[in-house]
Amino acid sequence: MENTLDMVLHEHDNKGDWIYTQLSRDLMNGVLLPNERLKIRELAQAMGTSVTPVRDALLRLVHEGALSLSSQRDIRVRNLSLQEYLEIRSIRFELEGLAAANAALNATVQDLNKLKHLVAQNEISLSNKDYKMSIALNQNFHFELCDIANMPILINVLRQLWIRIGPLIAQAYQHGERNMINYHYLILEALENKDPQAARVAIQADLMSGGHLLLQMKEAEQNLKLSENQAMI
Template sequence: MAVRVRHSAGARVRPRAFDAIEHVRLGEAVYQRIAEALVRGELRPGDRLKIRDIAEEMGTSVTPVRDAILRLVQDGALVQRSPRDIRVPVLGRDEYLEIRRIRLELEGLAAEDAARKATLDDIGRLAAILTDNERAFAEGRLDEAVALNQVFHFALAEIAGLGQLRAILHRLWLKMGPVISAAYERGGRTMIDHHHAVLDAVRRADPAGARAAIQQDIACGGDVILGTDVLASPSDD
């Protein structure tokens, strides 16, 4: 928002630097919203993003949307086939397996430290997320269930107090969110059951148990993904 300044007669009028700051804030907000849509699985592999449509939905001009999308292309979270063809990438099997391997270690560490550090409030928070996730899943609100799945995973890193790890996970989940979303319905209970074991281990203050449970969750969910057509076939790589 521009800052209104009343100038005395003959005074030099300085440029309104605050306009630029507001533009930067808007651009970052647009970037964060599109990134969130990827991380939470609101977008799926192969989905096409139309800049004008997104700008209209967000009530902005096309410029901050275009800038945000270009950042996400540079991050590898989106692919730009042409100026008008921007899509969520379809991961190849090898890239997916590499990301899964990294997640097993990093999210295992987050679960370990969460089990060591969790307060009663933290445990209550995890339990509430899981309850909401169960309800959304049971009622067929799969978009909400997918989003809550991501919230549960990230909550472990937050409870662990591992800010740098959470930032790395966010970058990985820019690619993983759409993949998990596409496979979630076919995965059924496999995509949520292991969260109960994670919560139980955190309640017991059992770091090894929490690590094993979240790794089992990632591995079993990964088997679902590998058994679907969510990933690119070798001929598409």
């Protein structure tokens, strides 16, 4: 039987896990943007909890590389460097290619209908310029492929990458618009044909196409920093 202290600690863990999950989802869906500051007390008030589980969840995300901590009062969404972005893109290229290939072998009619619905909803969101919804639908599409592939370990690995890359994708999404989902139709076609190689190629083309804009942004950012550093010399 749990004593009072055990019950308090268990409740704290549950709150901390819930807050961590909520913040992770906000990072993956691009609700939080690069360099955005997260204030512990404001988050605690918004989530109806004390500051302790919020602080614990934030520190957990700092440890995972999604947030940066320059002081106890300055916790921000990490702004990935160009090198970090390229590394994450390379890893996603291989892992999401693997997921798409396996999804092509496993996909049922129900799975395909769900993916088609996500793409159709994304078209509506883009036409309405509802980029927050569009970003969330895009993320759902990518993770639905992993679910169809029946690769739960891979999903956990990709989640760690998406909590880092999600804010950057969101920053670029409205500039890319339909280019961000064009290849989703080729992925659907590959799954309908049960063609794993075509599915792999299509998802990798999707990453490279959407990533082109992200790469331009990071290169411009890096060049600006170099110019500023040279001006200070």
